[in-house]
Amino acid sequence: MDKTQSIPTIDLSDFPAQYEKLRRSSEEWGCFRVVNHNIPFELMQEMKQVVRSLLDLPIQIKQNNVDVIAGSGYWAPSPKNPLYEALGLYDMASSQAVHTFCSQLDASPSQRDTVAKYAKAIHEVIMDIGGKIAESMGLKGDYCKEWPCQFRINKYHFTPQSVGSAGVQLHTDSGFLTILQDDENVGGLEVMDKSGEFVAVDPLPGSLLVNLGDMATVWSNGRLHTVKHRVQCKEAKTRVSIATFLLGPKEEAVDPPPELVDSDHPRLYNSFTYEEYRKLRLSTELQAGEALALVHT
Ligand SMILES: O=C(O)CCC(=O)C(=O)O
Numbered sequence: 001m002d003k004t005q006s007i008p009t010i011d012l013s014d015f016p017a018q019y020e021k022l023r024r025s026s027e028e029w030g031c032f033r034v035v036n037h038n039i040p041f042e043l044m045q046e047m048k049q050v051v052r053s054l055l056d057l058p059i060q061i062k063q064n065n066v067d068v069i070a071g072s073g074y075w076a077p078s079p080k081n082p083l084y085e086a087l088g089l090y091d092m093a094s095s096q097a098v099h100t101f102c103s104q105l106d107a108s109p110s111q112r113d114t115v116a117k118y119a120k121a122i123h124e125v126i127m128d129i130g131g132k133i134a135e136s137m138g139l140k141g142d143y144c145k146e147w148p149c150q151f152r153i154n155k156y157h158f159t160p161q162s163v164g165s166a167g168v169q170l171h172t173d174s175g176f177l178t179i180l181q182d183d184e185n186v187g188g189l190e191v192m193d194k195s196g197e198f199v200a201v202d203p204l205p206g207s208l209l210v211n212l213g214d215m216a217t218v219w220s221n222g223r224l225h226t227v228k229h230r231v232q233c234k235e236a237k238t239r240v241s242i243a244t245f246l247l248g249p250k251e252e253a254v255d256p257p258p259e260l261v262d263s264d265h266p267r268l269y270n271s272f273t274y275e276e277y278r279k280l281r282l283s284t285e286l287q288a289g290e291a292l293a294l295v296h297t
């Protein structure tokens with residue numbers, strides 16, 4: 001691993017000055033840390049506490065967290081990822097969906113309140129960043145306003161025996177962009193740079209991490225980079241992270257804006273919906289961006 005480089009940091013309080021850095025980070029890394037995002041540190045900590053207790057519930061209760069779209073609900077530890085489990089909430093902008101999720105898990109009134117506040121706050125940040133990425137490319141920033149978002153709360157049961165093995169295998173995220181509140185103490189996340197080297201993403205409490213996914217590459221006609229990443233077990237401690245995914249258009253196809261297609265930049269991908277692509281990834285088990293080759297024009 002190349003220890004000399006690290007991922008870029010974007011200061012959300014420093015716009016328009018950071019547009020150029022944002023564009024370069026999105027094209028070259030598909031990954032950056034975000035600071036000054038305006039989510040109170042206390043809310044981030046409270047949410048971490050809540051999700052830790054939800055993940056500590058008996059498996060019979062966690063299984064009430066059923067899929068709304070393919071793969072959006074509870075994931076039990078599996079032969080492929082035995083150290084990993086996750087709870088999920090599809091469409092976090094809907095207060096109904098937030099309440100259904102909380103009811104499935106018998107959440108207390110104060111836990112519900114925290115999940116609802118966090119969902120609202122992180123939804124605002126993800127829309128802001130999605131908009132800024134488009135603006136950094138000279139486009140209008142309102143394209144993603146109606147796109148659904150999904151939460152996934154990840155728990156890694158790391159043990160002394162598992163040190164050195166994978167918590168989550170190498171993958172890209174299928175959606176447009178992901179905001180990750182990573183574990184503030186336990187590292188292990190690694191992103192792959194464009195030369196194929198893994199770069200460790202060390203915790204930075206209070207900040208958020210952004211990953212661009214396959215839909216960003218499709219939507220931008222190949223300009224934005226979908227970043228490959230994995231979680232390695234580095235120490236025998238439980239690791240908890242909260243991922244929020246901005247997925248893609250709900251019903252319409254993921255077509256690039258006309259400004260990004262011309263004779264020098266012919267259209268790279270067929271026209272399809274996000275859900276079609278998500279199903280393709282699940283059925284082919286191509287989890288690290290390889291499914292993009294199947295939808296290439
Ligand atoms: O737990 C992490 O830090 C990464 C999780 C992740 O990559 C994902 O949920 O897609």
Ligand SMILES: [Fe+2]
Nearest residue numbers: 171172173229
């Ligand atoms: Fe991921």
